[in-house]
Amino acid sequence: MKTLVETITPKKAKDLLEKNTHNRPVSNKRVDHYASLMKAGKWHLTHQGIAISKTDVIIDGQHRLLAVVQANMPIDFSITYGVEDETFKFVDVGYTRTTSNIFAIEGIQNYTRHAAGVSRYHDFKRSSLSLSSSSASARTENHYTHDDYLQFYYDNEQLLINIHSKVSSWYGRYKILKTSEMYAFFVYGIIDGKWSFKKLESFFDHVFMLRHDSVSNVPRLLFDKLIRDATGATQMKPKARTAILIKAFNYFVAGKSLKRLHFVEGNESFPDVKINNH
Numbered sequence: 001m002k003t004l005v006e007t008i009t010p011k012k013a014k015d016l017l018e019k020n021t022h023n024r025p026v027s028n029k030r031v032d033h034y035a036s037l038m039k040a041g042k043w044h045l046t047h048q049g050i051a052i053s054k055t056d057v058i059i060d061g062q063h064r065l066l067a068v069v070q071a072n073m074p075i076d077f078s079i080t081y082g083v084e085d086e087t088f089k090f091v092d093v094g095y096t097r098t099t100s101n102i103f104a105i106e107g108i109q110n111y112t113r114h115a116a117g118v119s120r121y122h123d124f125k126r127s128s129l130s131l132s133s134s135s136a137s138a139r140t141e142n143h144y145t146h147d148d149y150l151q152f153y154y155d156n157e158q159l160l161i162n163i164h165s166k167v168s169s170w171y172g173r174y175k176i177l178k179t180s181e182m183y184a185f186f187v188y189g190i191i192d193g194k195w196s197f198k199k200l201e202s203f204f205d206h207v208f209m210l211r212h213d214s215v216s217n218v219p220r221l222l223f224d225k226l227i228r229d230a231t232g233a234t235q236m237k238p239k240a241r242t243a244i245l246i247k248a249f250n251y252f253v254a255g256k257s258l259k260r261l262h263f264v265e266g267n268e269s270f271p272d273v274k275i276n277n278h
Helices: 010-018 028-039 062-071 085-090 099-105 111-125 146-155 157-174 179-191 197-208 218-231 238-254
Strands: 002-008 050-053 058-060 075-083
Touching (some): 010 062, 028 062, 062 075, 099 111, 146 157, 179 238, 197 238, 218 238
Parallel strands (some): 050 075
Antiparallel strands (some): 002 075
Protein backbone atom coordinates (compact mmCIF):
# COMPACT_ATOMS: atom_id res chain seq x y z
CA MET A 1 0.00 0.00 0.00
CA LYS A 2 1.04 3.59 -0.61
CA THR A 3 -0.48 6.62 1.13
CA LEU A 4 0.01 10.25 0.14
CA VAL A 5 -1.77 13.60 0.24
CA GLU A 6 -3.19 14.39 -3.15
CA THR A 7 -5.37 17.13 -4.59
CA ILE A 8 -8.43 15.45 -6.08
CA THR A 9 -9.89 17.52 -8.90
CA PRO A 10 -13.43 16.94 -10.20
CA LYS A 11 -11.90 15.23 -13.26
CA LYS A 12 -9.73 12.95 -11.09
CA ALA A 13 -12.77 12.10 -8.96
CA LYS A 14 -14.78 11.21 -12.06
CA ASP A 15 -11.96 8.99 -13.35
CA LEU A 16 -11.81 7.10 -10.04
CA LEU A 17 -15.59 6.73 -9.92
CA GLU A 18 -15.76 5.42 -13.48
CA LYS A 19 -13.41 2.58 -12.53
CA ASN A 20 -15.47 1.76 -9.49
CA THR A 21 -17.48 -1.39 -10.16
CA HIS A 22 -18.53 -2.42 -6.68
CA ASN A 23 -19.68 -0.25 -3.79
CA ARG A 24 -22.66 0.37 -1.51
CA PRO A 25 -25.70 2.37 -2.73
CA VAL A 26 -25.11 6.11 -2.85
CA SER A 27 -26.73 8.35 -0.23
CA ASN A 28 -27.56 11.55 -2.10
CA LYS A 29 -28.21 13.29 1.22
CA ARG A 30 -24.65 12.53 2.36
CA VAL A 31 -23.19 13.68 -0.96
CA ASP A 32 -25.18 16.94 -0.72
CA HIS A 33 -23.96 17.45 2.82
CA TYR A 34 -20.29 16.87 1.97
CA ALA A 35 -20.52 19.11 -1.10
CA SER A 36 -22.10 21.92 0.92
CA LEU A 37 -19.23 21.73 3.44
CA MET A 38 -16.66 21.83 0.65
CA LYS A 39 -18.25 24.87 -0.99
CA ALA A 40 -18.47 26.62 2.38
CA GLY A 41 -14.77 26.04 3.04
CA LYS A 42 -15.54 23.78 6.01
CA TRP A 43 -13.95 20.61 4.65
CA HIS A 44 -10.60 19.84 6.25
CA LEU A 45 -7.78 17.44 5.45
CA THR A 46 -7.73 14.58 7.98
CA HIS A 47 -6.34 11.05 8.21
CA GLN A 48 -9.69 9.75 6.90
CA GLY A 49 -9.52 9.98 3.12
CA ILE A 50 -9.78 7.83 0.03
CA ALA A 51 -8.80 4.15 -0.23
CA ILE A 52 -8.42 2.44 -3.63
CA SER A 53 -7.96 -1.32 -3.99
CA LYS A 54 -5.51 -3.14 -6.24
CA THR A 55 -8.41 -3.72 -8.64
CA ASP A 56 -9.46 -0.03 -8.67
CA VAL A 57 -12.46 -0.53 -6.37
CA ILE A 58 -13.13 2.43 -4.08
CA ILE A 59 -12.81 0.86 -0.65
CA ASP A 60 -13.50 4.08 1.21
CA GLY A 61 -14.43 7.53 -0.13
CA GLN A 62 -17.19 7.04 -2.70
CA HIS A 63 -19.36 9.80 -1.23
CA ARG A 64 -16.40 12.16 -0.84
CA LEU A 65 -15.49 11.76 -4.51
CA LEU A 66 -19.07 12.31 -5.62
CA ALA A 67 -19.13 15.46 -3.47
CA VAL A 68 -15.97 16.76 -5.17
CA VAL A 69 -17.72 16.34 -8.52
CA GLN A 70 -20.87 18.05 -7.24
CA ALA A 71 -18.98 20.91 -5.58
CA ASN A 72 -16.86 21.22 -8.74
CA MET A 73 -13.73 22.18 -6.87
CA PRO A 74 -10.38 20.50 -6.02
CA ILE A 75 -10.05 19.10 -2.50
CA ASP A 76 -6.98 17.71 -0.72
CA PHE A 77 -7.32 14.16 0.61
CA SER A 78 -5.14 11.54 2.17
CA ILE A 79 -5.34 8.77 -0.44
CA THR A 80 -4.17 5.18 -0.12
CA TYR A 81 -3.57 2.99 -3.17
CA GLY A 82 -3.17 -0.78 -3.35
CA VAL A 83 -5.56 -1.72 -0.54
CA GLU A 84 -6.71 -5.34 -0.42
CA ASP A 85 -10.28 -5.78 -1.70
CA GLU A 86 -11.25 -7.67 1.46
CA THR A 87 -10.67 -4.47 3.46
CA PHE A 88 -14.05 -3.21 2.21
CA LYS A 89 -15.80 -5.45 4.74
CA PHE A 90 -14.17 -3.65 7.65
CA VAL A 91 -14.60 0.01 6.66
CA ASP A 92 -17.12 2.25 8.48
CA VAL A 93 -18.03 -0.33 11.11
CA GLY A 94 -16.66 1.74 14.00
CA TYR A 95 -18.28 4.24 16.35
CA THR A 96 -19.19 7.58 14.77
CA ARG A 97 -18.01 10.60 16.77
CA THR A 98 -20.93 12.80 17.83
CA THR A 99 -21.25 16.43 18.90
CA SER A 100 -21.66 15.16 22.46
CA ASN A 101 -18.33 13.31 22.12
CA ILE A 102 -16.63 16.51 20.96
CA PHE A 103 -18.05 18.52 23.87
CA ALA A 104 -16.94 15.80 26.28
CA ILE A 105 -13.40 15.79 24.87
CA GLU A 106 -13.31 19.57 25.41
CA GLY A 107 -14.17 19.03 29.08
CA ILE A 108 -17.51 20.87 28.93
CA GLN A 109 -19.67 20.11 31.96
CA ASN A 110 -23.13 18.69 31.22
CA TYR A 111 -21.84 18.08 27.70
CA THR A 112 -24.72 15.83 26.63
CA ARG A 113 -27.40 18.43 27.31
CA HIS A 114 -25.34 21.32 25.94
CA ALA A 115 -24.60 19.39 22.74
CA ALA A 116 -28.25 18.45 22.29
CA GLY A 117 -29.44 21.98 23.02
CA VAL A 118 -26.95 23.68 20.71
CA SER A 119 -27.76 21.22 17.91
CA ARG A 120 -31.48 21.80 18.34
CA TYR A 121 -30.98 25.56 18.42
CA HIS A 122 -29.44 25.39 14.97
CA ASP A 123 -32.56 23.50 13.85
CA PHE A 124 -34.54 26.51 15.05
CA LYS A 125 -32.28 28.79 13.03
CA ARG A 126 -33.01 26.91 9.85
CA SER A 127 -36.63 26.24 10.80
CA SER A 128 -37.95 27.73 7.57
CA LEU A 129 -35.99 25.00 5.74
CA SER A 130 -35.71 21.96 7.97
CA LEU A 131 -39.02 22.29 9.83
CA SER A 132 -41.42 23.99 7.44
CA SER A 133 -40.14 22.53 4.17
CA SER A 134 -40.42 18.99 2.89
CA SER A 135 -37.92 19.74 0.13
CA ALA A 136 -34.88 17.50 0.33
CA SER A 137 -32.74 20.15 -1.35
CA ALA A 138 -33.81 22.74 1.22
CA ARG A 139 -32.96 20.48 4.14
CA THR A 140 -29.39 19.97 2.88
CA GLU A 141 -28.53 23.69 2.99
CA ASN A 142 -26.78 25.43 5.88
CA HIS A 143 -25.23 22.30 7.39
CA TYR A 144 -23.25 22.83 10.56
CA THR A 145 -20.19 20.93 11.71
CA HIS A 146 -19.08 19.84 15.18
CA ASP A 147 -16.62 22.76 15.08
CA ASP A 148 -19.47 25.18 14.41
CA TYR A 149 -21.41 23.89 17.41
CA LEU A 150 -18.33 24.03 19.63
CA GLN A 151 -17.46 27.58 18.57
CA PHE A 152 -21.05 28.67 19.17
CA TYR A 153 -20.86 27.23 22.68
CA TYR A 154 -17.65 29.09 23.51
CA ASP A 155 -18.99 32.34 22.00
CA ASN A 156 -22.04 32.15 24.30
CA GLU A 157 -20.73 30.03 27.16
CA GLN A 158 -22.08 31.93 30.18
CA LEU A 159 -25.50 32.44 28.60
CA LEU A 160 -25.74 28.74 27.77
CA ILE A 161 -24.68 27.72 31.27
CA ASN A 162 -27.40 29.95 32.73
CA ILE A 163 -30.00 28.57 30.32
CA HIS A 164 -29.00 24.99 31.09
CA SER A 165 -29.45 25.64 34.80
CA LYS A 166 -32.96 27.02 34.27
CA VAL A 167 -34.27 24.38 31.87
CA SER A 168 -32.83 21.55 33.96
CA SER A 169 -34.76 22.85 36.95
CA TRP A 170 -38.02 23.03 35.00
CA TYR A 171 -37.50 19.59 33.48
CA GLY A 172 -36.78 18.11 36.90
CA ARG A 173 -40.18 19.28 38.12
CA TYR A 174 -42.46 18.57 35.16
CA LYS A 175 -40.80 16.47 32.44
CA ILE A 176 -43.32 17.56 29.82
CA LEU A 177 -40.84 19.30 27.52
CA LYS A 178 -37.40 17.94 26.70
CA THR A 179 -34.49 19.96 28.02
CA SER A 180 -33.15 20.30 24.46
CA GLU A 181 -36.48 21.78 23.30
CA MET A 182 -36.58 24.39 26.07
CA TYR A 183 -32.83 25.07 25.78
CA ALA A 184 -32.99 25.63 22.02
CA PHE A 185 -36.09 27.81 22.25
CA PHE A 186 -34.54 29.85 25.06
CA VAL A 187 -31.38 30.46 23.00
CA TYR A 188 -33.34 31.28 19.85
CA GLY A 189 -35.61 33.69 21.66
CA ILE A 190 -32.65 35.61 23.10
CA ILE A 191 -30.16 35.59 20.23
CA ASP A 192 -32.47 35.70 17.21
CA GLY A 193 -35.70 37.03 18.70
CA LYS A 194 -33.84 39.78 20.66
CA TRP A 195 -35.85 39.04 23.82
CA SER A 196 -34.27 39.29 27.25
CA PHE A 197 -33.39 36.34 29.46
CA LYS A 198 -36.04 37.59 31.89
CA LYS A 199 -38.77 37.57 29.21
CA LEU A 200 -38.05 33.94 28.25
CA GLU A 201 -37.82 33.03 31.93
CA SER A 202 -41.15 34.75 32.57
CA PHE A 203 -42.81 32.85 29.73
CA PHE A 204 -41.77 29.45 31.03
CA ASP A 205 -42.62 30.49 34.59
CA HIS A 206 -46.15 31.32 33.45
CA VAL A 207 -46.37 27.96 31.69
CA PHE A 208 -44.97 25.74 34.43
CA MET A 209 -45.94 27.64 37.57
CA LEU A 210 -49.52 28.23 36.34
CA ARG A 211 -49.29 31.89 37.28
CA HIS A 212 -52.51 33.86 36.95
CA ASP A 213 -51.03 37.34 36.45
CA SER A 214 -50.66 36.96 32.69
CA VAL A 215 -52.85 38.99 30.35
CA SER A 216 -52.77 35.99 27.99
CA ASN A 217 -54.40 32.61 28.59
CA VAL A 218 -51.94 30.89 26.23
CA PRO A 219 -49.41 29.72 28.88
CA ARG A 220 -52.19 27.72 30.56
CA LEU A 221 -53.37 26.35 27.21
CA LEU A 222 -49.81 25.27 26.43
CA PHE A 223 -49.36 23.61 29.83
CA ASP A 224 -52.64 21.65 29.45
CA LYS A 225 -51.70 20.59 25.93
CA LEU A 226 -48.25 19.41 27.00
CA ILE A 227 -49.74 17.44 29.89
CA ARG A 228 -52.20 15.71 27.56
CA ASP A 229 -49.40 15.02 25.12
CA ALA A 230 -47.16 13.52 27.81
CA THR A 231 -49.88 11.30 29.29
CA GLY A 232 -51.85 10.39 26.16
CA ALA A 233 -51.68 7.25 24.07
CA THR A 234 -50.14 9.18 21.17
CA GLN A 235 -47.70 12.07 21.21
CA MET A 236 -47.33 15.10 19.00
CA LYS A 237 -44.61 15.06 16.40
CA PRO A 238 -41.61 17.26 17.28
CA LYS A 239 -42.49 19.67 14.49
CA ALA A 240 -46.02 20.25 15.86
CA ARG A 241 -44.76 20.60 19.42
CA THR A 242 -42.21 23.18 18.28
CA ALA A 243 -44.87 25.08 16.35
CA ILE A 244 -47.29 25.38 19.27
CA LEU A 245 -44.40 26.43 21.55
CA ILE A 246 -43.57 29.27 19.15
CA LYS A 247 -47.24 30.26 18.76
CA ALA A 248 -47.75 30.30 22.52
CA PHE A 249 -44.72 32.56 23.05
CA ASN A 250 -45.81 34.96 20.30
CA TYR A 251 -49.27 35.35 21.84
CA PHE A 252 -47.75 35.70 25.31
CA VAL A 253 -45.43 38.60 24.38
CA ALA A 254 -48.26 40.25 22.44
CA GLY A 255 -50.58 39.94 25.43
CA LYS A 256 -53.24 38.18 23.37
CA SER A 257 -55.39 35.14 24.14
CA LEU A 258 -56.63 32.17 22.12
CA LYS A 259 -59.63 29.88 22.30
CA ARG A 260 -57.59 26.92 21.17
CA LEU A 261 -53.84 26.34 20.79
CA HIS A 262 -53.03 24.02 17.91
CA PHE A 263 -51.00 23.64 14.75
CA VAL A 264 -52.39 21.96 11.64
CA GLU A 265 -49.63 21.13 9.19
CA GLY A 266 -50.70 21.89 5.64
CA ASN A 267 -53.38 24.36 6.71
CA GLU A 268 -51.01 26.97 8.12
CA SER A 269 -47.42 27.98 7.64
CA PHE A 270 -44.81 27.11 10.22
CA PRO A 271 -44.54 30.04 12.68
CA ASP A 272 -41.39 31.97 13.52
CA VAL A 273 -40.54 33.63 16.81
CA LYS A 274 -41.78 37.21 17.01
CA ILE A 275 -38.87 39.68 16.94
CA ASN A 276 -38.56 42.16 19.79
CA ASN A 277 -38.27 45.57 18.09
CA HIS A 278 -38.19 47.61 21.31
